Amino acid sequence: MPDDAHHATQKPTVNDIARVAGVSLATVDRVLNARPGVRRVTIDKVNEAIAELGYIRDTAAANLARRRVYKLLFILPTTGNEFVAALQADIVAQSAKQIHNRTTLDMVSVAPFDPQAIVQVLDNLSPADADGVAVFGPETPSVRDAVKRTRAKGIAVVALVSDLPSSDRDHFVGIDNIAAGRTAAQLMGRFVREQGRILVITGSRLARDHLERRKGFDAVMTESFPGLDVVASIEGRDDPDLIQSMLPDIFDAYPDLCGVYSSAAGNPGLIRYLENTARRKDLVVVAHELTPGSRAALQSGIFDAIISQDTGHLVRSAIRLLKATADGAPIDHTQERIRIDIYLQENAP
Amino acid sequence: MPDDAHHATQKPTVNDIARVAGVSLATVDRVLNARPGVRRVTIDKVNEAIAELGYIRDTAAANLARRRVYKLLFILPTTGNEFVAALQADIVAQSAKQIHNRTTLDMVSVAPFDPQAIVQVLDNLSPADADGVAVFGPETPSVRDAVKRTRAKGIAVVALVSDLPSSDRDHFVGIDNIAAGRTAAQLMGRFVREQGRILVITGSRLARDHLERRKGFDAVMTESFPGLDVVASIEGRDDPDLIQSMLPDIFDAYPDLCGVYSSAAGNPGLIRYLENTARRKDLVVVAHELTPGSRAALQSGIFDAIISQDTGHLVRSAIRLLKATADGAPIDHTQERIRIDIYLQENAP
DNA sequence: TTGAAAGCGATACCAG
DNA sequence: CTGGTATCGCTTTCAA
Numbered sequence: 158m159p160d161d162a163h164h165a166t167q168k169p170t171v172n173d174i175a176r177v178a179g180v181s182l183a184t185v186d187r188v189l190n191a192r193p194g195v196r197r198v199t200i201d202k203v204n205e206a207i208a209e210l211g212y213i214r215d216t217a218a219a220n221l222a223r224r225r226v227y228k229l230l231f232i233l234p235t236t237g238n239e240f241v242a243a244l245q246a247d248i249v250a251q252s253a254k255q256i257h258n259r260t261t262l263d264m265v266s267v268a269p270f271d272p273q274a275i276v277q278v279l280d281n282l283s284p285a286d287a288d289g290v291a292v293f294g295p296e297t298p299s300v301r302d303a304v305k306r307t308r309a310k311g312i313a314v315v316a317l318v319s320d321l322p323s324s325d326r327d328h329f330v331g332i333d334n335i336a337a338g339r340t341a342a343q344l345m346g347r348f349v350r351e352q353g354r355i356l357v358i359t360g361s362r363l364a365r366d367h368l369e370r371r372k373g374f375d376a377v378m379t380e381s382f383p384g385l386d387v388v389a390s391i392e393g394r395d396d397p398d399l400i401q402s403m404l405p406d407i408f409d410a411y412p413d414l415c416g417v418y419s420s421a422a423g424n425p426g427l428i429r430y431l432e433n434t435a436r437r438k439d440l441v442v443v444a445h446e447l448t449p450g451s452r453a454a455l456q457s458g459i460f461d462a463i464i465s466q467d468t469g470h471l472v473r474s475a476i477r478l479l480k481a482t483a484d485g486a487p488i489d490h491t492q493e494r495i496r497i498d499i500y501l502q503e504n505a506p
Numbered sequence: 507m508p509d510d511a512h513h514a515t516q517k518p519t520v521n522d523i524a525r526v527a528g529v530s531l532a533t534v535d536r537v538l539n540a541r542p543g544v545r546r547v548t549i550d551k552v553n554e555a556i557a558e559l560g561y562i563r564d565t566a567a568a569n570l571a572r573r574r575v576y577k578l579l580f581i582l583p584t585t586g587n588e589f590v591a592a593l594q595a596d597i598v599a600q601s602a603k604q605i606h607n608r609t610t611l612d613m614v615s616v617a618p619f620d621p622q623a624i625v626q627v628l629d630n631l632s633p634a635d636a637d638g639v640a641v642f643g644p645e646t647p648s649v650r651d652a653v654k655r656t657r658a659k660g661i662a663v664v665a666l667v668s669d670l671p672s673s674d675r676d677h678f679v680g681i682d683n684i685a686a687g688r689t690a691a692q693l694m695g696r697f698v699r700e701q702g703r704i705l706v707i708t709g710s711r712l713a714r715d716h717l718e719r720r721k722g723f724d725a726v727m728t729e730s731f732p733g734l735d736v737v738a739s740i741e742g743r744d745d746p747d748l749i750q751s752m753l754p755d756i757f758d759a760y761p762d763l764c765g766v767y768s769s770a771a772g773n774p775g776l777i778r779y780l781e782n783t784a785r786r787k788d789l790v791v792v793a794h795e796l797t798p799g800s801r802a803a804l805q806s807g808i809f810d811a812i813i814s815q816d817t818g819h820l821v822r823s824a825i826r827l828l829k830a831t832a833d834g835a836p837i838d839h840t841q842e843r844i845r846i847d848i849y850l851q852e853n854a855p
Numbered sequence: 856t857t858g859a860a861a862g863c864g865a866t867a868c869c870a871g
Numbered sequence: 872c873t874g875g876t877a878t879c880g881c882t883t884t885c886a887a
Contacts, residue, residue, distance in 0.1 A: 533857060534881095543857085871875100
């Protein structure tokens with residue numbers, strides 16, 4: 158027999174408050190929503206009743222009456238890579254579901270590595286257009302200031318994937334990229350079977366997430382794997398073709414290359430190179446983001462491990478955070494922690 | 507400027523249906539909820555209107571009017587291990603939050619490895635007591651039949667952590683344990699640096715999850731790591747003390763033991779043994795479930811990797827699934843997939 | 856077999 | 872400043 162002795166008989170409602178406080182529903186509502194035009198004494202009376210009854214507002218009913226619709230906007234880079242594509246697909250998917258939930262999602266793509274484009278979108282936004290916005294972009298002074306202005310307008314802002322701490326964004330939705338880089342290094346160090354050199358492929362100097370991963374990776378390699386030497390990394394700018402074109406020289410220059418850490422986007426270029434080149438079969442490759450392409454590379458043995466973040470979780474978390482921030486609701490931080498996923502052939506979905 | 511051209515002007519409501527179909531609200535409701543007492547022609551008329559308008563019911567409003575309260579029950583084993591404790595803590599935490607959500611959570615603990623205890627709880631349950639129940643227990647014929655009877659009573663049932671496929675439960679909330687075992691084997695094989703023997707610690711012969719992990723582990727060890735030999739496993743019955751007492755003999759018998767896979771509960775026993783015994787420092791240990799104890803072992807280097815499933819996710823998923831099943835709502839499967847988490851020192855939260 | 860009308864819990868407009 | 876009342880989208884008596 159379940160032990161359900163302690164459930165309250167009836168959740169108190171606004172009517173209960175009105176009755177106990179001896180005022181009208183309208184007045185209770187005014188106090189509840191901090192609307193003007195109520196005497197101090199009355200406010201206190203109502204608040205006492207609220208406290209006494211342990212009242213907690215029924216958001217569903219409130220939203221129904223208010224006919225509230227949350228308008229959220231996602232700003233993403235137009236880079237056509239699979240990770241961003243997955244993010245977009247998840248946003249579209251959530252969009253369909255959230256309509257039943259009084260929430261509309263919009264998406265706008267801006268040129269990658271172009272801070273001004275983001276600034277413009279942000280500055281054109283009025284509170285009537287959006288209750289909240291998720292920004293996936295570089296941390297530059299202009300972006301930082303635009304985010305500050307956006308929040309000042311009363312629009313909630315979360316940083317997506319790449320953090321914007323200097324902007325005082327409301328929340329960051331993404332992984333700890335330093336830890337992700339450290340994780341990649343640990344896997345690399347343990348998977349490689351001999352001494353040798355490691356190549357790191359980075360993305361953009363502007364992208365905070367890329368820099369952090371690099372930092373974490375280097376730290377662990379130095380601390381824990383002195384037998385492995387990280388050679389100067391190449392900056393692939395998330396461009397598969399560029400990456401593919403740079404690799405032959407690198408592999409020629411370092412015959413003892415025994416590991417590759419692809420820390421940013423552009424995996425297809427790396428995959429194409431490895432597929433078409435005779436290479437030592439014990440080369441260890443660790444990359445980021447589970448996508449159709451990287452998953453195939455994992456299954457075929459080209460990639461040994463993938464560090465990832467769940468795009469579905471990112472999107473759902475951003476939505477919850479934006480809505481909660483928009484109406485000052487509490488947040489379940491344990492649910493919003495984005496995990497640093499490690500995928501091997503065996504546990505890839 | 508966001509491209510929000512395509513948002514429907516107004517979501518259709520029951521009133522719209524009533525108008526279009528030329529019937530009253532009450533009749534629309536009867537059809538919507540498959541209530542009796544409506545002529546066939548009328549039903550068709552209403553359904554046409556519904557289809558034409560693309561109506562989708564507003565669950566929040568419906569629940570408000572219905573004053574519906576979802577009553578859910580979790581049945582857990584009383585084993586005092588940290589994993590179950592984490593599950594319980596998450597249930598309590600969710601319980602507090604779900605009250606605001608017209609959902610009450612109850613929890614009942616039954617003797618572990620005791621099918622009859624579960625059967626009794628299930629059989630004593632009436633639809634008035636619970637809309638849904640999550641069962642974490644062994645897959646025995648009696649449990650299977652009890653689950654079937656429970657569903658026949660109109661109560662939704664999900665299997666938690668350990669699947670009960672033969673019972674036709676509505677859903678399984680947990681990881682693919684065969685894949686989890688395979689993942690553990692892959693990590694083990696790649697982390698171990700030489701030839702040698704591997705010890706597997708299992709739990710109970712009744713627990714389907716334990717059996718599946720063992721199966722997956724053995725398969726990959728055989729396929730991919732012929733240099734490693736899995737010695738006869740020990741059945742720890744999730745009992746730390748028992749495990750601790752069995753280990754000395756094992757380690758004495760196999761001096762070339764280079765890896766331990768702790769596939770069930772009882773980690774504290776293993777940890778205590780390893781802490782207090784001089785052992786080869788390159789012994790590789792892979793265990794299950796991230797808990798305070800196993801996390802500490804990971805950080806101190808006693809454990810090399812932990813395969814885990816997020817208890818918070820398990821609980822939230824079970825709740826969503828049970829509610830959705832209870833009112834025949836659609837399910838977002840991508841959100842309900844429980845991931846096989848791999849934790850190393852570097853990415854443990 | 857069908858419809859009218861009264862709520863559910865909260866908000867908002869209009870008077871007073 | 873404060874109160875009455877219609878309304879949100881849906882369910883549920885109670886009559887007809």
